[in-house]
Amino acid sequence: MKLTHQDFDDVRIVSVVENRIDAACAIQFKDEMRALSDSGPARILLDLGNVEFLDSSGLGAVVAALKAVRNGQRLELAALHPTVQRVFRLTRMDTVFTIHTSVAAAVEGIANAS
Template identity: 80%
Template sequence: MQLTHQDFDGLRVVRVDETRIDAACAIQFKDTMRALSDSGPARIILDMGRVEFLDSSGLGAVVAALKAIRHGQSLDLAALHPTVMRVFHLTRMDTVFTIHPDVTTAIEGIANAS
């Protein structure tokens, strides 16, 4: 599972550099996200623009990443592919996560909220 990140002022953007988050990589995704959030700033955006497929294990891994963040941190999602967005909608996880149409909008939204 390849994740890359870039830090800005008080913000970390984590990009999923894979087309799938599924059972084969869910544990590695959770572990990597935990490490990136433990060492990260208060606000984290997960850029899922390259992810075209998300199964129940992948969804569980994203939820686990949310549960693993420290008190005072936030985790927003950005750039969900329509099929991935459908999974979030069908499971009502779109009511749990703040989901932005793209990373730029997410960064601007967070900057305006500060």
């Protein structure tokens, strides 16, 4: 599982390079997300733009990443592919996560909120 990240002021953008998060990589995803959130700022934005497939293990890994953020940190999602967005909607996880249409919209929202 390959993740990249960039820091901008008070947000760390973590991008998933792979096109799927499934049982084969869920544990590695959780471990990498934990390391990136431990050393990150108050807002972590997970860019899922490349992810076209997410199974129940992948969804569990994203939820585990949410549970692993420090007190006062937030994990937000951006750029969900329609099939991935459907998984979040069907499981009602779209009510748990803040989901942005794109990374640009999320960052613009952050800039405009300041």
